[in-house]
Amino acid sequence: MCTFADQGMPHTYVVRGSQNYLVDLEKETCTCPDHARGHTCKHLLAAVLLERGEKKAVQRMNEAVKAA
Ligand SMILES: [Zn+2]
Structure with a gap:
């Protein structure tokens, strides 16, 4: 499972x-x-x-990451 963490810096994940x-x-x-x-x-x-807030797209991307 791939997740993101806000590092407290803009544009950095x-x-x-x-x-x-x-x-x-x-x-x-x-x-x-x-x-x-x-x-x-x-x-x-x-x-x-x-960053664009496209949560559904991120979910799909996370699936791709998991499959890789
Ligand atoms: Zn990379």
Whole structure:
């Protein structure tokens, strides 16, 4: 199960999966290996959706994260 935690900083989220990854929407960065390889990773996408308040989309994204 993947969840988000508000870090008290705007545009910054922690995506909790098998590991915790820090997503910074301002810099469009994530600490996961996928992003390090130059991909726009699912964590970043999920955080973008979360920021837009598209909760249903986030739920779908969480399902995708769980399946990955
Ligand atoms: Zn990521």
